[in-house]
Amino acid sequence: MHLRKLVWREIFERKxxxxxxxxxxxxxxxxxxxxxxxxxxxxxxxxxxLDALGANILVLPKSATVQDYYSADMQDDEFPExxxxxxxxxxxxxxxxxxxxxxxxxxxxxRKVTLTGILPKSEFQVKGMWEGAGIFSLPxxxxxxxxxxxxxxxxxxxxxxxxxxxxxxLGDNEALVGADxxxxxxxxxxxxxxxxxxxxIVTAVLPQTGTVDDSRMFVHLHAxxxxxxxxxxxxxIEIVGCCQAISAGLVQKINKLLPDAKVVTVTQVVDTQIKxxxxxxxxxxxxxxxxxLVGGASIANYMYANVFERRREIGTLMALGAGSSLILxxxxxxxxxxxxxxxxxxxxxxxxxxxxxxPRLAGIxxxxxxxxxxxxxxxxxxxxxxxxxxxxRNAARLDPCATFQEV
Amino acid sequence: MLxxxxxxxxxxxxxxxxxxxxxxxxxxxxxxxxSIVGPSGSGKSTLLLMLGGMLSPxxxxxxVDGASLYDMTPNERAAFRKKNIGFVFQTFNLVPxxxxxxxxxxxxxxxxxxxAVQRVCATELLERVGLGDRLDHxxxxxxxGQQQRVALARVLANDPAVILADEPTGNLxxxxxxxxxxxxxxxxxxxxxxxxxxxxxxxxxxARTTLRLVEGTVLNGKAESICAGYA
Numbered sequence: 001m002h003l004r005k006l007v008w009r010e011i012f013e014r015k016x017x018x019x020x021x022x023x024x025x026x027x028x029x030x031x032x033x034x035x036x037x038x039x040x041x042x043x044x045x046x047x048x049x050l051d052a053l054g055a056n057i058l059v060l061p062k063s064a065t066v067q068d069y070y071s072a073d074m075q076d077d078e079f080p081e082x083x084x085x086x087x088x089x090x091x092x093x094x095x096x097x098x099x100x101x102x103x104x105x106x107x108x109x110x111r112k113v114t115l116t117g118i119l120p121k122s123e124f125q126v127k128g129m130w131e132g133a134g135i136f137s138l139p140x141x142x143x144x145x146x147x148x149x150x151x152x153x154x155x156x157x158x159x160x161x162x163x164x165x166x167x168x169x170l171g172d173n174e175a176l177v178g179a180d181x182x183x184x185x186x187x188x189x190x191x192x193x194x195x196x197x198x199x200x201i202v203t204a205v206l207p208q209t210g211t212v213d214d215s216r217m218f219v220h221l222h223a224x225x226x227x228x229x230x231x232x233x234x235x236x237i238e239i240v241g242c243c244q245a246i247s248a249g250l251v252q253k254i255n256k257l258l259p260d261a262k263v264v265t266v267t268q269v270v271d272t273q274i275k276x277x278x279x280x281x282x283x284x285x286x287x288x289x290x291x292x293l294v295g296g297a298s299i300a301n302y303m304y305a306n307v308f309e310r311r312r313e314i315g316t317l318m319a320l321g322a323g324s325s326l327i328l329x330x331x332x333x334x335x336x337x338x339x340x341x342x343x344x345x346x347x348x349x350x351x352x353x354x355x356x357x358x359p360r361l362a363g364i365x366x367x368x369x370x371x372x373x374x375x376x377x378x379x380x381x382x383x384x385x386x387x388x389x390x391x392x393r394n395a396a397r398l399d400p401c402a403t404f405q406e407v
Numbered sequence: 408m409l410x411x412x413x414x415x416x417x418x419x420x421x422x423x424x425x426x427x428x429x430x431x432x433x434x435x436x437x438x439x440x441x442s443i444v445g446p447s448g449s450g451k452s453t454l455l456l457m458l459g460g461m462l463s464p465x466x467x468x469x470x471v472d473g474a475s476l477y478d479m480t481p482n483e484r485a486a487f488r489k490k491n492i493g494f495v496f497q498t499f500n501l502v503p504x505x506x507x508x509x510x511x512x513x514x515x516x517x518x519x520x521x522x523a524v525q526r527v528c529a530t531e532l533l534e535r536v537g538l539g540d541r542l543d544h545x546x547x548x549x550x551x552g553q554q555q556r557v558a559l560a561r562v563l564a565n566d567p568a569v570i571l572a573d574e575p576t577g578n579l580x581x582x583x584x585x586x587x588x589x590x591x592x593x594x595x596x597x598x599x600x601x602x603x604x605x606x607x608x609x610x611x612x613x614a615r616t617t618l619r620l621v622e623g624t625v626l627n628g629k630a631e632s633i634c635a636g637y638a
Contacts, residue, residue, distance in 0.1 A: 001512035001525055006505075013504030316500040319461060321489020321517045321565070323482040400461045 003326070007333045010310075017305070021298040022342055025384060028291030029346025029376045030353065032284060037354035037369050038362050039280035045364040057239035057251060059083065060262045064235070078102070078233035081225075083258055087237070092253055094245020099238040102221055104228045106195050109185045114216045115195055117224025117234075172223045175200035179207060180214040193217070196227040241265075291379075296387040299338065303331060303391035311398060318400035328396040335388030336381060343380030347373045408600060409435040409458055409569065414467030416453050416623075427453040429623045431467070435602065435616075437568070440595040442614035443604045449620040451604040452573055458602060459492050459571045460484040471569075489517055493562035497574035499554045501546040507533055507557045508542040514564040532560040536590070552583035559590055570594060572603040576610050588613050 061077035358366030456462035511529035536556040576584030
């Protein structure tokens, strides 16, 4: 005989009475684990989609509109390139990439084309869709990293061949040509092309994207600044921001840092994500409150009834020499076991539910998250122990005379 | 060994005070065999509980081997009971979800004995009371007589010097009751002090000393004279 055995045997003796409170905690944990699991993969999926879309935050001159930007990618107004430095040197978290741009209208062989100056690495990191060109397969930066623009602000580090081609080899006389422009003026890889009185070598013709990028010619930002005579200015910074950081107010922080610029998000996409996240967070909170109230109340109620029912047994144990601490341990251990089994069971069923129904409910693949087992067990055990505390204390303080019917 | 000095116990029942025991002065020596008799509600069980350290008096003191029982903390009293006192209950008070041998193991578990030792000792005790073939039976699977014998085996597990029994034959048929009293005789011959509350005149006659309680007052006397009233 030992304490665990005593508790375990009692649980099995009265398992039917225990079933309701066990179900309350078990199903509550199941629901929370399932929601958290699906939410995690939902957020990841949307973040991936946002990465594929490219920039989700735009920094524009005050006078520009988002419509202007997306229709022609050009505004009359500009702002200093120094803004990029300010962003890079700031301690803002969630800036995964920065892509400063300066666009000017030019004519090539009698055709109107948009000449866009870029800082190559950042530009191609953002444009995942251009990877089809075969030479620009840069990996996306992890969410939450402060942006880097090594070409301009950081000494070169050891980089892959692919990365070097993108960053280092796009020299002042090299150009990338959009698909429509290439077809319009009839150029191919390796051809020479003249713009603003300077000759550029076509490094690559970009594949069709179906966006305004198809009617652009990309050269180095500093070449555009020099040839257009505008100096160190830009007229847009495209930012890939981490979704969670955007939800947490990244746009407002950038606005504060750059008060003379207009900071906008690709609102439709980000708002959907924010709404989804908020809905999931609210749902999770609601279930948390329900499980604490219903699960906790159910366990406390069961424990009080259990103590009342076992008064004679407790009195007998006390008569045989059991101290109040042993009685306390008996009921707390019971609560602990209840919480442990409920937490582990809830984690397993919640995970099975999330993996099975996640694809149908959220349209995403969901994988088990082992870290949630700690969370589930911690929550379940915490609730069970707190709910058992008062009944256990009452049991420990029980008058042993209850053993005798006459008294 | 057991001494009560001027012990009284009063309860508040709704608006009126009820005196269960008044100014009791009792002395019992080591190895005594005492029966406590009296009508229902006369304070027999109250006196027994006080001797066992289970119920504190309103007034007076209870001494065991010179130590004042109610000057101890509740946990000290529990530890004292564990070492020195065994209780036998009218309704046996076996733990319903444990087997016979596990019930007998409880005092040994409380005393911190190793589980293997518990099992061996409990088995020996159950064999002593004639239940060697019922070790793994639950109380509900035993007759009332067998249940009381399990309770007797349990009371012996911590080898108590004092055994306090509250109506030990109250729920038993005469033959089984006689067997239980025979067993008490045997335990008393081993040198244990037996204090037994009973309504059964034949059981009370077996004690060497009888205390009679009437409306909370203790009267000393011999069993024969007191039990004459039951005949």
